[in-house]
Amino acid sequence: MTDVATKPEGVSDGSGAGDTPTAVTTVLAPGEATPEVQWAQADPPKKRHLGAWLGFGIPTGLLAAGAVVASLVLIAPGVTAAGAPVGLMTQGAATEAVATHLADTEFTIGGATLTGEELGLSIDAQAVAGDAFESYPAWNLGTWGQGEASGTVTIDAEKATEALRAAVPDLYSDSVNAQVVFDGESKTYTVEESQAGQGVDVEALAASVTEAIAAGPTEGGPIEISATQAEVEAAATTDEAQAFAAKLNDQADAAGFYLQEERAHGVALDEIQSWMDTQADPETGDFVVTPDMGAIEEAIKDLPAKVNQDVVNEKVVTNSNGDHLHVLQEGQNGFGIESTEGVAESIADSLKGGDLQFELQGDVVKFETQTVFRRVEVDKSAGMTYMYEGPKSGEEKLTASYPVAFGKPGYDTQTGHYEVYGQLTTQHMGDCDAVGNYVPDPSTKFDYCTGNVKWVTYYNGDQGFHGTYWHSNFGPGNFLSHGCVNMTEAAAEHMYRFAQVGTEVWVHD
DSSP, rough: OOOEOOOOTTOOOOTTOOOOOOOOOOOOTTOOOOOOEEEEOOOOOOOOOSOEEEEEEEEEEHHHHHHHHHTOOOOBBTTEEEEOOOTOOOHHHHHHHHHHHHOOOOOEEEEEEEHHHHTEEEOHHHHHHHHHHHHBBOOOOOGTOEEOOOOOOEEEEEHHHHHHHOGGGOOEEEEEEEOOEEEEETTEEEOOOOEEEEEEOOHHHHHHHHHHHHHHHOOSOOOOEOOOOEEEEOSSHHHHHHHHHHHHHHHTTTOOEETTTTEEEEOHHHHHHEEEEEEEOTTOOOEEEEEHHHHHHHHHHHHHHHHHHHHHHHHEEETEEEHHHHHHHHOOEEEEOOOOOHHHHHHHHHTTTTTTTTEEOOOEOOOEEEEEEEEEETTTTTTTEEEESSSSSSOOEEEEEEEBBBBOOOSSOEEEEEOOEEEEEEEEEBBBEEEBBBOOOHHHHHHHHEEEEEEEEEEEEEEEEEEEOOOOHHHTEEEESSSEEEHHHHHHHHHHHHEEEEEEEEOOO
């Protein structure tokens, strides 16, 4: 039997190398033969470490500490955010992952496949990533391998509509803009109503995408999204067209050329319409007026002749107090322009803004008001009526006189100072029916009917001036009426036009 043993340090193997004499004692059991001993090859000597090391020379304690720190800034493994895997990512890396994932995700809509980028989809990736980190931090081992952070997807309506129109045109029909048109018969602006089209409801589409992403990742290709159709309002609506038409129509009575904010020459809407074209902008829906410069220049070539006019002073009837009783002649300012240079361009600019009042450069001469004082005098003893007129009270002169007749006994023409209060071109006097026939009425003091009395001017109750066709007796001593001042019809018409409501009448003996 041969025993194998490891040579103790300092024991020679017989080769003499490195031997150092050492006493070895072997104890044998009684009757046991002396064993043959061989030394086994010793293990190579191990290097001595100051501590336990791992990796690139980083102490395991330090690595443990680093792992703890990392767990404080990373999202737990297995977590998704808006469908994007974000496990073991920092919040910043997760933000980028969420945004990229949504942009790259494919969606099938109406048989066409489009990416989130093509549809103009977006999400608050930073908020979603922040929610994932807050809800599922890596340090919390209980959140590992589970968890989904979601967010609301928004959509660029214009970009999505453009992409979907190109990809699935069958889901769309065009709307028709309202138009403002001029009606030659009524000479007003009218409206052709808008018509709504059809298209994909992009807001509903964004909501569906939000729900699909919140439901979690899908396997096997694009996400199927149902397209909801909705009415697409025209860019130019009927209400907007009606408002623009009303703006033009409301200016009908004020349209024309102005000097110093005063209308010098009016222009009808149908003529103005011949100077322009009105259309709705297909994109913005704004109503755009395009002036016809040739038509405008043709229309204004004789503008000075249309605008220029002499001043005409106003004439007003007054009483002794200076009160204006009646306008005999309307005042008219004088206008004067010498050139039409730059007028066409100015008109064009006004039309573009829907303004039908065109300001000109020129002179305005304001009219003056001339007063005419008038009064009437009745002289019973002379049997005459006199009409006086002048620039003001105290400066009047006699302008006309007429012989008249007065009230018979019991129907005296009363004396005193009065004012005209009413005037009629014709009247049935007394107890008359509607056509001027006598109809007795016990409730009145009249026992007669005189029909179709012309040019009546009342100044004192039922007494006044009027024409007389049933007699021709006028002048001193003629007392024939029921209290009125009888005149020839020609004289009564003069009185009717001379006196005004408020004109003073003096009746005396």
